[in-house]
Amino acid sequence: MIFLASLATLAGFQLVVSGPASAATRYEAENATISQGVVEANHLNYSGTGFVNGDNVAGSYTQFTFNAPAAGTATLVLRYANGTGAARTADVAVNxxxxxxxxxxxxxxDWDTWANSTLTTNVNAGANTLRVTATSAGGNPNLDYLDVTVTVPSTVYQAEDATLSQAAVATNHTGYTGTGFVDYVNTVGGYIEWTINAASAGPATLTLRYANGTTTDRPMDIAVNGTTTGSRAYPATGNWDTWADDTVTANLNAGANTIRATATTAGGGPNVDKLTVTAAPGGDADGGVPSSITTISSGWTIPWGLSWLPDGQTALATERDDKVTAGQFKVFKVTLAGARTQVGTVPNVQTTGGEGGLLGVAVDPGWASNHYVYFFHTASEGNRIVRMTYNGTSLSGYTVLVQGIKKNKYHNGGRLAFGPDGYLYASTGDAQTSSLAQDTTSLNGKILRMKTDGTPAPGNPFGTLVYSYGHRNPQGLAFDRNGRLWEAEFGDSSFDELNLIKPGGNYGWPTCEGTCGVSGMTNPKATWPVSTASPSGIAIVRNVVYMGALRGERLWRIPITGDTENVGAATAYYVGAYGRLRTVVKVPGADQLWLTTTNTDNNGGAANGADKIFRVAIS
Structure with a gap:
């Protein structure tokens, strides 16, 4: 973890005593130390594999052990149920x-209804204990889990104290902090550069506060010590008095570092108020391995897409093709505990008798304000990207955003993911016409990048939706801590691929399958024989790529080497244990994965309803 240098050694910033909090880490009660109580599962809606039912006696307790990256303030949330009708009291002790x-x-x-009890207290660096001890004859309530959120130290660097090029300090708008804000000249190349200090090397989050009173995006490149983290969007904020935050994760060096925000269009950059540097919690250190796997939901038939709502408590899941009720292409909401409820169907979907149907889903990062959800599906004329409105209960308002993506029985791609730049990315297959992959005027065999209305995103290399090309059947998309896009791709008969995607890159198909030496074509970062992979979804946890394998029936672990473009040796988990592994997503705020099977597809041959969703803990 980074500890920023003391106030005495720096100038031009203020120290924020109460910095932003790290994401909550969950500790299940069934894994705690229990005195006079048992683990049960005879009520509904719990998280994990059960809950703790303490004996009805004073003095019974449940004790959690949790870790904090540094000494400081923590928010502790106990989830409990009490179906007796009367309060139960307990002493809560920390260390x-x-x-x-x-x-x-x-x-x-009732005992199926859960509530949160929240307290704030100081914790030590490293291991801590929290004990809940019953103080009355009724004992404790049922306890489900403890969520721990540790406040992480932050340092604010005002924009007006930075080095400026083609930009000036202004005060003619409201809502800024410090003594002013920085107004870019309307031209390409203007920049703000901060010099910041870190006591040790490691990851940190960089949050830039900005305002954009125009109606168009003002993108910028963010460079850390001269290396860009990629172009980032700074869209309209309503007016020049309304400020928003943009956050990127980057590694800092011990000692001095430079952070530069450079305007990349003729409109210049947005107004910038400040840069906040937040030390990453210790749990974000690179590495970790799968330590446990638990079934959280069953009864599925080809669960294909998964996307979390912004609250991190509920995901939306698609079933590719309901083989029981023909023409039903269903969407479900799934809670953290695995409870599922159908929220609707997507109209105009058709199966191809192979790999087509209802595929990827992506929830708009701004869902709380716009309620938009995006789907990739096969239709009568080809594959489409569409948008619907989800009000928390049901879907409505089907709107086509992108058409003209050719379909076939196989090679339809279908993954959707929002990038840290706020744009929607989609993977498309070559529709079993390999020449389309090299045709930059075709939407097939590509990674597409678009605005949420389906039009090309600013900065796309060909001025179209096409972001990269030369793909056969890409299905895995995930962004790392530096905002870089990684992609997993089905090979033909020799090699499957893990690629690092760059704008305008040509990834070789059909000229190359796997690594080759053809000029102008980008080699994959890792390859596998098709018998051990045939990959679909990927996710990244603590700088490690996890890749689901269909034919290979395993979960691949591929570590990224720091912030380089290289990866380490791949390791396989759960080989043959759960069948065809399709979709992998990170659980928000936790070092966990959700992992789906599609054993009920044509290649798996299992009975309808045999597919599952698993939770994998990374430690």
Whole structure:
């Protein structure tokens, strides 16, 4: 973890005493130390594999052990149920000291209804304990889990104190911090450059506060120590008095570092107020391995796409083709505990009798304000990218954004993912016409990048939707901590690929399958024989790529080497244990994956309803 240098050694910034918090880390009660109680699963809606039911006696307790990246303030959330109708009281102690005496855990209507009890207290760096001890004869409530969120130190660097080029300090708008903000000249190349200090090398989050009172995006390149993290979007904020945050994760060196924000279009950059540098929590260190796997949901038939809502508590999942009820292409919401509810179907979907149907899903990062959800599906004329509105209960408002993507029985691609730049990325297959992959005027055999209305995103290399080309059947898309796009791709008969995608890159198909020496074509970062992979979804946790394998029936672990473009040796997990592994997504705020099977597809041959969703813990 990074500890920023002391105030005495720096100039032009203020130290923020209460910095942003790291994502919550969950500790399941069934893994805690239990005195006079048992783990049960006879009620509904719990997380993990069960909950703790303490004996009805004073003095029974559940003790959690949790880790903090540094000493400081933590928010502790206990999830509990109390179906008795009367409050149950307990002493809550952290590291042996009672921090909440006689804490009341009120009634929750029934034992299937859960509530949160939240307290804030100081914690030590490293291991800590939290003990909930019943203080009355009724014992504790049922306990499901403990969520721990540690406040991480931050340092604010005002834009007006930075080095400026083709930009000036202004004060003619409201809502800024410090003594002013920086207004870019309307030209390409203007920049703000901050010099910041870190006591040790490691990851940090960089949050830039900006305003854009125009109606068009003002993109910028963010460079750390001269290396760009990629072009980032700075869209309209409503007016020049309304400010928004953009956050990127980057590695800093020990000592001095430079952060430069450079305008890349003729409109210049947005107005910039400040840069906040936040040390990454210790749990974000590179590495980790799958440590446990748990079934959280069953009864599925070809679950293909998964996308989390911004609250991190519920995901939307698609079934590619309901073989039980023909023509039903269903969408479900799935809770963290695995409970699923159908929220609708997507109209105009057709199967191809092979790999077509209802495929990828992506929830708009701004769903809370616009309620948009995006789908990739096969239709009568080809494959489409469409948008619908999800109000939390049902889907409506089907709108076609992109057509003209050719379809076939196989090679339809279909993955959707939002990038850290706010744009929607989509993978398309070559529709079993390999020449389309090299045709930059075709939408097939490509990675597409678009605005949320389906039009090309600014900065696309050909001025069209096409972002990269030369792909056979790409299905895995995931962004790393530096905003770089990684992609997994089905090979033909020899090699499957893991690629690092760059704008305008040609990834070789059909000239190359796997690594080759053809000028102008980009080699993959890793390859596998098709018998051990045939990959679909990928996700990244702690700088490690996890790749689901269909024919290979395993989960591949591929570590990224720091912030380089290289990867380390791949390792396989769960070989043959769960069948065809299709989709892999990271669980928000946790070092966990969700992993789906598609054993009920034509290649798997399992009975309808035999597919599952698993949770994989990374530690």
């Amino acid at each position: 042996g000291t009672v921090v909440s005496a006689g804490r009341s855990f009120g009634a929750t209507a």
